Amino acid sequence: MKKSFVVSVDSRANSDKDAWLRNIDYLASVGFDGVELALRNPENIDLSVLRRELKKSNISLPAIGTGLAYLEDGLSLSAKDLGIRKKAVARVKKHIEFANEFGSQVIIGLIRGKEKSESTSSKRDGIKCLLDSMEELCVFAEKTKAGLLLEPINRYETSYLANVDECRKFIDLLYNKKVNLMFDTFHANIEEENLIDALRKCGRLLKHVHFADSNRLCPGRGHIDFVSVIKSLKKSGYKHFISGEFSFSPDFKSTSSEFSRYLRRLFTNA
Numbered sequence: 052m053k054k055s056f057v058v059s060v061d062s063r064a065n066s067d068k069d070a071w072l073r074n075i076d077y078l079a080s081v082g083f084d085g086v087e088l089a090l091r092n093p094e095n096i097d098l099s100v101l102r103r104e105l106k107k108s109n110i111s112l113p114a115i116g117t118g119l120a121y122l123e124d125g126l127s128l129s130a131k132d133l134g135i136r137k138k139a140v141a142r143v144k145k146h147i148e149f150a151n152e153f154g155s156q157v158i159i160g161l162i163r164g165k166e167k168s169e170s171t172s173s174k175r176d177g178i179k180c181l182l183d184s185m186e187e188l189c190v191f192a193e194k195t196k197a198g199l200l201l202e203p204i205n206r207y208e209t210s211y212l213a214n215v216d217e218c219r220k221f222i223d224l225l226y227n228k229k230v231n232l233m234f235d236t237f238h239a240n241i242e243e244e245n246l247i248d249a250l251r252k253c254g255r256l257l258k259h260v261h262f263a264d265s266n267r268l269c270p271g272r273g274h275i276d277f278v279s280v281i282k283s284l285k286k287s288g289y290k291h292f293i294s295g296e297f298s299f300s301p302d303f304k305s306t307s308s309e310f311s312r313y314l315r316r317l318f319t320n321a
């Protein structure tokens with residue numbers, strides 16, 4: 052199992068434009084094997100700069116997140132408004148092209164969108180729109196080296212696919228199977244009857260894992276049983292990345308190094 056950490060690329064006008072590059076440097080210095088980039092719009096990134104940074108730090112890019120395109124630009128793959136949906140699909144295609152350059156996977160999480168009216172019929176319409184968007188993205192991804200990852204996300208953050216069972220059923224509906232599963236301990240702690248059973252149910256589709264504790268802080272600061280999580284991953288032969296995705300307390304450096312130490316202990320003792 053390999054260690055990674057989420058770094059958001061802040062492309063807002065008055066942001067510190069190079070902070071994410073310094074963060075990648077720092078992750079390498081405290082023992083991470085990979086970085087997961089949260090990208091609102093991949094067109095804001097200079098590929099040659101990123102390639103140089105990854106090579107210099109000897110670190111890989113296992114996955115990229117798309118949630119900022121929903122949170123900051125309101126793009127949603129399930130939007131009833133065809134214009135918004137088309138923009139969301141076009142944006143995720145940019146993420147796929149970007150991931151193709153690095154052999155990474157694209158996370159389909161918050162970009163699934165949130166239904167304002169939670170009525171059954173509007174949810175049904177939303178899931179149909181999501182299915183259409185995903186079919187188009189799968190066909191697009193088929194021609195690339197990029198993978199797609201469906202992330203079960205708790206009901207308060209997205210309206211669709213809150214748990215592993217729902218994600219697996221959704222994948223079965225897709226004509227084209229370019230989609231695998233990922234697992235986020237924070238969401239699973241809210242939505243699953245039994246977190247370890249749910250993890251097991253991912254089976255061979257599991258290609259990426261997010262770690263955050265029950266309070267969305269660094270593992271070890273809440274009440275999720277990470278020893279059992281690691282034992283279960285080891286038993287299943289999981290070889291991919293565990294990526295830290297949680298609030299910084301107090302800042303990026305201390306939080307990421309705390310996580311690196313925590314995972315080192317867990318890998319040795321579990």
Ligand code: LER
Binds near residue numbers: 162
């Ligand atoms: C959001 O809660 C989350 O877990 C992200 O990975 C979604 O893209």
Ligand code: MN
Binds near residue numbers: 160202235261296
């Ligand atoms: Mn996550």
